[in-house]
Amino acid sequence: MTGGRPPHELGPHWGEVGIHGVHRLREWExxxxxxxxxxxxxxxxxxxxxxxxxxxPEAHALAVAIGRPRPFRARAxxxxxxxxxxxxxPIVVEERLEPGDELERVEGEVVxxxxxxxxxxxxxxxxxx
Numbered sequence: 001m002t003g004g005r006p007p008h009e010l011g012p013h014w015g016e017v018g019i020h021g022v023h024r025l026r027e028w029e030x031x032x033x034x035x036x037x038x039x040x041x042x043x044x045x046x047x048x049x050x051x052x053x054x055x056x057p058e059a060h061a062l063a064v065a066i067g068r069p070r071p072f073r074a075r076a077x078x079x080x081x082x083x084x085x086x087x088x089x090p091i092v093v094e095e096r097l098e099p100g101d102e103l104e105r106v107e108g109e110v111v112x113x114x115x116x117x118x119x120x121x122x123x124x125x126x127x128x129x
Contacts, residue, residue, distance in 0.1 A: 028075075028087030034065040035082045042078045047071065047117055049093060055118060062086070073123070096122045 039061050046059035048070045054063040062076050066086055071093045076084045096103070096114070103114040103122065106129070114124040 027089070029089040030068075031085065031087045033079070033083060033085050034062070034067075034076075036061040036065040036076075036084055037082045039076075039078075039082075039084070044076045046074050046076065047091070047123070048074070049117070049121070053118070091123050092125065093117065094122050094124045095120045096124075098122070 047055045048063040050070045054060045071091050073091050074088045076086045101116045109129050110126050114122040
């Protein structure tokens, strides 16, 4: 064969899905270790709100140790007695008068998804159509 490619190229195709798989979106903006005493359990999901509240309240020591701008969502896993590995990402919190605990609707050219945090406060994500 001259001047052309073989019908089935053998070389590695590093950019193709079969080689590397499909990339997942990052779940956490940052992952790091913190020390927090007096926290029960070995795993904990928490939300720290801008007004100082932490959901659930027993995760307050962890939220303080994380020390990131609020509001944020975090997942903490105990590694040693007071040492935790924490994944953190910022969230958007809005006050909405909506029924139920979950929300999904189209608003203009945007899909709005949300879940109730407490009372009329919702964690909200928006994606363009």
